[in-house]
Amino acid sequence: MTNMLEVTGLNHSYGTHVAVSDLSFTVEAGQLACIVGPSGCGKSTLLRCIAGLIPPTSGTVKLHDDKVNGVPDDLAVVFQDYSRSLFPWLTVAKNVEFPLRWGGLSKSDRRKRALEALDSVGLSGVGSKFPWQLSGGMQQRVSIARALASRPALLLMDEPFASVDAQTRFELEDLTRRVQREQGSTILVVTHDIDESVYLGDRVLVLSKSPASIVADLPVPLPADRDQITTRESAEFVSLRGEVARLLHGSTPEAETAAADAAEWDLAESGAEASPKARQDS
Numbered sequence: 001m002t003n004m005l006e007v008t009g010l011n012h013s014y015g016t017h018v019a020v021s022d023l024s025f026t027v028e029a030g031q032l033a034c035i036v037g038p039s040g041c042g043k044s045t046l047l048r049c050i051a052g053l054i055p056p057t058s059g060t061v062k063l064h065d066d067k068v069n070g071v072p073d074d075l076a077v078v079f080q081d082y083s084r085s086l087f088p089w090l091t092v093a094k095n096v097e098f099p100l101r102w103g104g105l106s107k108s109d110r111r112k113r114a115l116e117a118l119d120s121v122g123l124s125g126v127g128s129k130f131p132w133q134l135s136g137g138m139q140q141r142v143s144i145a146r147a148l149a150s151r152p153a154l155l156l157m158d159e160p161f162a163s164v165d166a167q168t169r170f171e172l173e174d175l176t177r178r179v180q181r182e183q184g185s186t187i188l189v190v191t192h193d194i195d196e197s198v199y200l201g202d203r204v205l206v207l208s209k210s211p212a213s214i215v216a217d218l219p220v221p222l223p224a225d226r227d228q229i230t231t232r233e234s235a236e237f238v239s240l241r242g243e244v245a246r247l248l249h250g251s252t253p254e255a256e257t258a259a260a261d262a263a264e265w266d267l268a269e270s271g272a273e274a275s276p277k278a279r280q281d282s
């Protein structure tokens with residue numbers, strides 16, 4: 001597999017405040033990698049450096065072997081705040097078409113590309129509406145469609161589902177995995193949500209508290225076909241969720257709950273004795 005993204009020795013400081021410290025990792029073409037880290041650890045700073053929005057203090061970012069220096073043409077970003085990233089005075093189709101103006105495509109090709117992208121996120125038929133006529137989840141789908149329309153080599157997503165309700169979040173997670181598989185996209189998702197990182201990712205990179213550095217790089221041993229109920233109940237999911245929680249938080253209540261769930265599953269799976277829950281229930 002070839003590397004789509006290569007981050008080497010990345011550091012970023014705001015004045016004397018070190019936000020990102022000596023980060024190195026690669027993402028293979030076609031992979032969906034999740035970066036999970038505690039609040040304020042430097043996730044958005046890392047993502048902005050990768051997107052070329054801010055220059056690293058030192059270190060390099062390479063997108064398919066080209067050093068990132070400014071925002072690359074073939075990179076797209078989906079931000080958390082869809083309401084601020086869509087233009088309210090443009091229709092949905094025109095919002096999706098907008099970044100294609102600089103791609104050398106004819107007007108009709110731009111429109112075709114936008115409608116295809118809207119179709120791929122389950123929004124065919126809403127192209128003539130305005131963003132404010134859609135629900136929050138639909139607006140975030142429009143943002144994803146806009147990012148996909150340019151067929152980026154790398155799609156970066158910064159806490160993309162943090163502003164939608166739980167049910168919509170599940171739908172958008174499944175949409176992201178489906179799009180990645182259908183289009184062979186390379187996607188890097190930054191999140192602070194442990195469960196989301198495990199459910200979405202082919203791989204989870206765990207960041208330390210500020211300044212961000214990588215404490216673990218974990219493959220996700222889940223099937224490619226995932227389901228919000230059965231996958232989240234599976235022993236593999238619960239075990240990995242516990243591992244990530246322990247790495248992230250040490251012994252906070254969240255980590256203890258995740259670790260206890262994982263231990264219960266391990267016990268039940270090994271068949272050594274009844275699970276704690278089963279013992280309690282009997």
Ligand SMILES: Nc1ncnc2c1ncn2[C@@H]1O[C@H](COP(=O)(O)OP(=O)(O)OP(=O)(O)O)[C@@H](O)[C@H]1O
Pocket residue numbers: 014017019037038039040041042043044045046192210
């Ligand atoms: N423009 C800036 N100027 C100065 N300091 C900044 C700037 N942007 C971020 N920081 C600081 O750098 C650190 C990392 O911030 P960053 O937003 O990258 O973290 P994060 O992990 O994305 O946070 P969150 O999970 O809360 O979104 C924080 O201490 C933050 O206060």
